[in-house]
Amino acid sequence: MRFSNHPFWLVGFRPFFTLACLAGMLLPVAWALIFSGAIAAPVASFTSVQWHAHEMFFGFGWAVLGGFLLTSTKNWVNIRGYHGPALMLLAAAWIIERIGMAFGGNWPKTLFLLSNNLFLGSIVAMLLWTLIRHRDTDSYRDNAFFLIMLPGFLLAKYLMLEGGEFPAGYSMAMALFRLAFLVMLERTLTGFMKAAFQAQILRHPALDMTIKLLGLMLVVEFALPRPLTAAVSLLLATLLVIRFFYWKPQLAFKRLDIGVMYIGYLCIVAQLLIEALGHVMSFVWIGSVSVHLFTFGAMGLVIPGMIVRISKGHTGRKVVFDGGDKLVLVIMLVALVARIIVPQFAPAAYLGWIHLSATCWFVAFGILAWRYIPILLQSRIDGREH
Structure with a gap:
């Protein structure tokens, strides 16, 4: 078997969920050690916070989003999808970017910029090519949002590191990920609630579209007047809350694997409310609560379940959360509480x-790696190729 034909390189989720x-x-863990001074920050033209x-966002977040989109887009438009050498090159580019971010501070500027943009530039171009070329067979008309979001990540990345506008860049990156999560939660929770509880949740086209359009507006929050940003954030949070109560949370919280997705949804609401209020009044929060509500609440809670579901379902296994899978979700809930809630009451620690x-992330994703990387390296158990 040629290496490029190994099962690991058959579908995008396999290498990128591993990464x-x-x-x-x-x-x-690296950030916790840098923050505490235990290890030195990367030597570069950007700060340790940058x-x-x-x-x-662009290392962990885009490994997940890249794996998801490489897998989903081929299903949305019903094509074979990128595999073999194409995935090998993308994975290598992702790894090169991590090396550059850690050790490329003294590299020639051109070499660093190449290492830093090769992965995102390549995968965005590949995904756009898939969605645009096969637009007529796309199952989701609102994938037009991805046609806007994907190039937006390139701008956000530039602003974060090279454009001298770090706050604008990270705000834009978070808003883009938030919009991606809103699109994905809307689609996936509809199916999960039907499969788990035979329950139909509210899908009102006008409401759903308004939510996504408001989310899209906040992508350029840095360019909007503060009162307008506050109003848009508040309106979006309000619509999400209204829809939440029509999405039958009383059923969802009976299942941990679905309940944590609803908690992630509520963390997006809370993050928007804090952003809205922060534009009109002063609050004293410990530890960048707004951004970490999203990264720990939405990303931290939703992504592990996504990895479990896709890794099992797309390798021919039954999608059932066993004790080990549930343990991962509980650990990530502990991480959320430890990072967001407890510091407000015990700031001295x-x-x-x-x-x-950070230890919770290490343990949770370590369990996922131990349990699922072997699965990602194997052929499907149902005899299908990919």
Whole structure:
């Protein structure tokens, strides 16, 4: 068997969920050690905070989003999808970017920029090519949002590191991920609630579209007047709350694997409310609560379940959360509480809470890596090729 024909390279989720597990283990721990002064920050033209934000969004976040979109887009438009050498090159580019971010501070500027943009530029171009070329057979008309979001990530990345506008860049990156989550939650929870409880949840086209359009507006929050940003954030949070109560949370919370997705949804609401209020009044929060509500609440809670579901379902296994899978979700809930809630009441131990939450990520994604990387390396058990 040629190496490029190995099962690992047949579908995008296999290499990129592997990289996501490794990134989820290592990147938060590395940041906790840098933050506490135990290890030195990367030597570069950007700060350690820029490094941390970039690596969590464009390292960990894009390993997950890349794996998801490489897998989903081929199903949305009903084509074979990228595999073999194409995936090998993308994975290599992702790894090169991590090396550049960690050790490329003294590299020639051109070499660093190449290492830093090769992965995102390539995968965005490949995904856009798939969605645009096969637009007529696309199952979801609102994938037009991805046609806007994907190039937007390139701008956000530039602003974060090279454009001298870090706050605008990380705000834009978070808004883009938030919009992607809103699109994905809308689609997936409809199917999950029907499969788990035979329950139909509210899908009102006008409401759903308004939510996504408001989310899209917030992508350029940095360019909007503060009162307008506050109003849009508040309106979006209000519509999400209204829809939440029509999505039958009383049923969802009976299942941990679905309940954590609803908690992630509520964390998006809370993050929007804090953003809205922060534009009109002053609050004293410990530890960048707004951004971490999203990264720990939405990303941290939803992504592990996504990895479990796709890894099992797309390798021919029954999608059932066993004890090990549920343990991962519980650990990530502990991470959320340790990073967001507890520091507000015990700020003196803030450094300890950062280390605890980073340890939770290490353990949770370590369990996922131990359990699922072997599965990702194997052929499907149902005899299908991919």
